[in-house]
Amino acid sequence: MSPALPVTEELRFGLGILVVGTGLLAYTAGSLAVLERIEDGDGASAASRDGAPTADD
Known part of the structure; x- marks a missing residue:
């Protein structure tokens, strides 16, 4: 936040x-x-590792 805004130091710290x-x-x-x-085994195939959709998606 900009120091020019009228916000107290405590509120700035909290945010x-x-x-x-x-x-x-x-x-x-x-x-x-x-x-x-x-762990569920969904990451076992190469297609799911590279982000390509699979039949499970």
Whole structure:
């Protein structure tokens, strides 16, 4: 945020923590989704690794 905006230092800190926390949560959720897909065996074929649609999609 721009320092010119009338936002208190505490609110700016809180919003920064919120943004960082949300990013970490999204990264963790995405990583778990990829691990689940790999464990289910969906990542075994070359077609699913390169992003091409398969019959399961």
